[in-house]
Amino acid sequence: MAHSYTPGLKVLKKTLFRKERILPLKGEVLVKKGDSLSPDTVVASTNLPGNVQMLKVNNILNIEPSDVIDCLVVKEGDDVKKGDMIAETPGIFGMFKSSVESPVDGTIESISEATGRVVVREAPIPVEVDAYVSGSVDEVIEKEGIILKSDAAFIQGIFGIAGEKRGSLELVSKNANEELTAEQINDSMAGKILIGGSFLSLEAYKKAMKCNVAGIVVGGFNYYDLKAVLGYDLGVAITGTEKLPTALIVTEGYGSIPMSDATFNLLKENNGNDASVNGATQIRAGVIRPEIVIPVQGSTMDEDSVSKEPEGIQEGSTVRVIRSPNFGKIGKVTALPSELNKMESETMVRVAEIDIDGVKTLIPRANLEMVELQ
Amino acid sequence: MSKKIKSILATDCGSTTTKAILIEWKDDRYRLTFRGEAPTTVEAPFEDVTKGVLNAVMEVEELSGRTILDGDKIITPDNGSKGVDIYVSTSSAGGGLQMMVAGVVKSMSGESAERAALGAGSIVMDVLASNDGRLPHEKITRIRQLRPDMILLSGGTDGGTTTHVMELAEILAAANPRPRLGQNYKLPVIYAGNNKAQDSIRETLGEISDLDIVDNIRPVLEQENLEPSRDKIHDLFMEHVMAQAPGYKKLMSWTDAPIMPTPGAVGSLIEMIAKKEKISVVGVDIGGATTDIFSVFEEKFNRTVSANLGMSYSICNVLAESGLDNVLRWVPFDIDRSELTNRIGNKMIRPTTVPQSLEELVIEQAIAREALRLSFIQHKAFATSLKGVQSERTISDAFEQSSSGQSLVNMMDLDLLVGSGGVLSHAPRRQQSARMLIDAFMPEGITQLAVDSIFMMPQLGVLANIDKDDLKDDASQAALEVFDNDCLIRLGTCVTPVGKAKPGSKMADVSMTFKDGSTKQIEILEGSLEMLEVPYEEVQVSIKPSRGIDVGAGKGESLESVIFGGVVGLIFDGRNRPITLSTDSSERIESLLNWSNSVDEYPKGDLF
Numbered sequence: 005m006a007h008s009y010t011p012g013l014k015v016l017k018k019t020l021f022r023k024e025r026i027l028p029l030k031g032e033v034l035v036k037k038g039d040s041l042s043p044d045t046v047v048a049s050t051n052l053p054g055n056v057q058m059l060k061v062n063n064i065l066n067i068e069p070s071d072v073i074d075c076l077v078v079k080e081g082d083d084v085k086k087g088d089m090i091a092e093t094p095g096i097f098g099m100f101k102s103s104v105e106s107p108v109d110g111t112i113e114s115i116s117e118a119t120g121r122v123v124v125r126e127a128p129i130p131v132e133v134d135a136y137v138s139g140s141v142d143e144v145i146e147k148e149g150i151i152l153k154s155d156a157a158f159i160q161g162i163f164g165i166a167g168e169k170r171g172s173l174e175l176v177s178k179n180a181n182e183e184l185t186a187e188q189i190n191d192s193m194a195g196k197i198l199i200g201g202s203f204l205s206l207e208a209y210k211k212a213m214k215c216n217v218a219g220i221v222v223g224g225f226n227y228y229d230l231k232a233v234l235g236y237d238l239g240v241a242i243t244g245t246e247k248l249p250t251a252l253i254v255t256e257g258y259g260s261i262p263m264s265d266a267t268f269n270l271l272k273e274n275n276g277n278d279a280s281v282n283g284a285t286q287i288r289a290g291v292i293r294p295e296i297v298i299p300v301q302g303s304t305m306d307e308d309s310v311s312k313e314p315e316g317i318q319e320g321s322t323v324r325v326i327r328s329p330n331f332g333k334i335g336k337v338t339a340l341p342s343e344l345n346k347m348e349s350e351t352m353v354r355v356a357e358i359d360i361d362g363v364k365t366l367i368p369r370a371n372l373e374m375v376e377l378q
Numbered sequence: 379m380s381k382k383i384k385s386i387l388a389t390d391c392g393s394t395t396t397k398a399i400l401i402e403w404k405d406d407r408y409r410l411t412f413r414g415e416a417p418t419t420v421e422a423p424f425e426d427v428t429k430g431v432l433n434a435v436m437e438v439e440e441l442s443g444r445t446i447l448d449g450d451k452i453i454t455p456d457n458g459s460k461g462v463d464i465y466v467s468t469s470s471a472g473g474g475l476q477m478m479v480a481g482v483v484k485s486m487s488g489e490s491a492e493r494a495a496l497g498a499g500s501i502v503m504d505v506l507a508s509n510d511g512r513l514p515h516e517k518i519t520r521i522r523q524l525r526p527d528m529i530l531l532s533g534g535t536d537g538g539t540t541t542h543v544m545e546l547a548e549i550l551a552a553a554n555p556r557p558r559l560g561q562n563y564k565l566p567v568i569y570a571g572n573n574k575a576q577d578s579i580r581e582t583l584g585e586i587s588d589l590d591i592v593d594n595i596r597p598v599l600e601q602e603n604l605e606p607s608r609d610k611i612h613d614l615f616m617e618h619v620m621a622q623a624p625g626y627k628k629l630m631s632w633t634d635a636p637i638m639p640t641p642g643a644v645g646s647l648i649e650m651i652a653k654k655e656k657i658s659v660v661g662v663d664i665g666g667a668t669t670d671i672f673s674v675f676e677e678k679f680n681r682t683v684s685a686n687l688g689m690s691y692s693i694c695n696v697l698a699e700s701g702l703d704n705v706l707r708w709v710p711f712d713i714d715r716s717e718l719t720n721r722i723g724n725k726m727i728r729p730t731t732v733p734q735s736l737e738e739l740v741i742e743q744a745i746a747r748e749a750l751r752l753s754f755i756q757h758k759a760f761a762t763s764l765k766g767v768q769s770e771r772t773i774s775d776a777f778e779q780s781s782s783g784q785s786l787v788n789m790m791d792l793d794l795l796v797g798s799g800g801v802l803s804h805a806p807r808r809q810q811s812a813r814m815l816i817d818a819f820m821p822e823g824i825t826q827l828a829v830d831s832i833f834m835m836p837q838l839g840v841l842a843n844i845d846k847d848d849l850k851d852d853a854s855q856a857a858l859e860v861f862d863n864d865c866l867i868r869l870g871t872c873v874t875p876v877g878k879a880k881p882g883s884k885m886a887d888v889s890m891t892f893k894d895g896s897t898k899q900i901e902i903l904e905g906s907l908e909m910l911e912v913p914y915e916e917v918q919v920s921i922k923p924s925r926g927i928d929v930g931a932g933k934g935e936s937l938e939s940v941i942f943g944g945v946v947g948l949i950f951d952g953r954n955r956p957i958t959l960s961t962d963s964s965e966r967i968e969s970l971l972n973w974s975n976s977v978d979e980y981p982k983g984d985l986f
Contacts, residue, residue, distance in 0.1 A: 056552045058514040069541070113552065118544040118578045123552050163727045227694070227723030228716055239686055239695025240667070241726050258723035287727055288667065288691055327731040328721055328738060349739035350806035350981060351732055371731045 013160040015266045021156040025133050026149035041135035043170050048149045051128030061091050062120025064104045069120030082112045137280045138299045157298040164283030164294025165243045166251035171218035175275040177201035180268035186211040193217050199271045203260035212250045219251040219281040223263035244284025251283040253294045261332040274298045327371040335360035383852040387462040388837035389431050391469040398434035408856035410864035414438040420471040426625035467633050468836040470640035475500040478526040482508045482533030482542040486766040490595045491532040494604040496681045498611035499642025508542045521553035527619045532595045534572030543571045547582045564588040566614045570595040570607045600767050635844045643839030648672045649679045650842050657793035664799035666690035669753040675786040680761035684753040689801050690729030700748040707959045708744035710970035746801040750818030758787045789822040798830035809979045812869045812946045820955050822876045823930035827869040834865050868914045870944030874951040877927035879904040885927050885952050891918040906952040909977040912943025
């Protein structure tokens, strides 16, 4: 029988980090397999079709849609500049003419006799994809992009906001239980990724944005403070497109929760190193968690030795409680009884017996998360 | 009686779990005999839906001792000890069917197109309309961003003006939308608008899309013709969308009937039940991300999807839309508000957790009440008579405010309310499910309550839709019998008198005669909630409402009826409508505790 467990968030000291860097539409790949990459290297580029302007020529000229074709001075495929004439009525004895001009630079895409509309498409919009993390090209996906590989330390958060950022790590909180306060943040931290402990207040986050800090990694943040940052209530955990100067990566959850020692210590060890972070989160099918990637220089790791499947909860596993009561506490599994147990809520669930600070407690297995250590 | 179908295997491939059920002909009727489940395998690393199906079927095999599979093939027909006669399946894996619809007037053809798409079981990502207030380029950007599986375009009455619907077609053409799944096929577009525009539509959209033309969805203003569009959506769902999803081609080759989108199958079952029993039905499925509501009133079927009202992934959106105060009004104890929002936020980011403490359970069920209430408000606003229809008004109508587009949902007419989804189906006590349904939907008069214990309505729905001549009678009999005997857990009946009454005053006298001949009388008092334990059996009732109070026969009119008990029993709800809670915290908590205790909703202890 399958047993339920929550694969924990990854905290990996050294792993082979692989990432797809793909264009939104097919285009050109600018690097080849084996090329070394810095985070800013452009790996692929393309042009998105330009915006479309629809001109109601018949309305502007006050004629029937079927008559539009006779008044046009352009044809499908013509390039036009802003202000170029598109259509003109003959007027009366060459007088009292009315005309339509192109509102933008672009190309005449289509002309409709049915509705009298002319479609002008603006110039294509160039799009580039960079490498995001330093490493090398592992695989080229023709016309779409690449798969990057990098030997790196890799940490997943539980929730984040704002997209990709990069900078060097700077340890601010002395330990995992310490709050990262506004007073600790200053202008010298611009472009850095700050490491906090248990909590970041709204005031501190605002200060960080003001100081152009690139990112903050911290244990907890208040859910209700998100509204003040985003301008709206966050109803579903789908983020990453927020235009914010400072990415936020929360490793434990909402509220004040000490960062797990494994995460904090790994970040601390890498203090001063360059890192790439991404706050994008999607908690739906095809889950995406926010991430911190810290490339490790000069590693000679064997590729196969580092890929690791998440294991189920076993006796002896270190786990974290992810729902009240005991939320955020870490303990060791001492027993996994197979029968269903009745909780205080009368919910019948499969449980694990956990030793938390020397006290044995029964917790639903669904409310536990593996703490993966490498 | 010999049956052509002796055994049926049915699966539902959900986005996380694939569920299999085995139905067998036993003792002269069809019964659900075994069920199994396994994780769905549409996404990496498996990327083949049939693996999850086989795993779920293997569990059925283990439990039943019956051999159904030969390697990875389903053995048909049933030869006594091996195989099954038919195999059917539904699917909502990979996000289900996601559509965009377009109509000329948002509240007319736009709404009809939306009704057709929802009825077919899709999620409607957006409704484009000529009068939706967006500029053409904004519409184009939106179409490109959304990448739907399919587009339904409607607009105009047959023979009427074609300009507006053509404008919409041109916007679609300019956007040149690409389908969500698969890079190498054209996006299916269904045109169900003015028949006069069909040729021009072919010219505009024929090249860039996979165009299908069906009968107009609103051939005249006064008539809605959803069937051709709904059928075409089902066909295309199979041919295009499903064919792109990993493993579905194989799965399609196994089934004896087309695979249906899960909500489409549920809807068609509810429609069939309502028709057969001649009753009004509301069904609700509250999931982690969305809440689906199905209703049949006045023989008209409607479905709505509240895309961001759910109990885990979108739990914070329930909080955002209803407001914290509306959630907290159902909680009979004081709680730190900021801590509560953090707790709810943590449920959103760790959606699979379960309430361990009673306090957590009460909060979760308070949120469920609000999610259901908001979804039902959306449903009532959508399930209306046709808008834009002119009706003749006589002098007697002159003082009535009624107009076209009125909601069809009339709670006094509702006969059966069915709930499904984790928070309702798996509540530790059935009284909790009954309370959530009553508090959120606020039924009036006499209403039977039920929950679908393991959500097998999808499988029964697709079974009821089998249209092979030699099988369809047995298949629909099986669907109805299993629905009656095994699918629903009958909670009981709620009796609610409504009308102006003073607090604590008598609203109705109820006389009951039970199956064993014994009788009982009770009074329903304003503001009270009482429960009587009665199993699922007939109870003769005579209800005499007080003056100005209605229980279904009109104000002050007595009502004789037969009602049914259930695992909860009979609930007499004197809380009037809408249910209002005192703004005074201690009064509110006292009422909540009284109501909970009178129906034995939660275990006695520190909180209750």
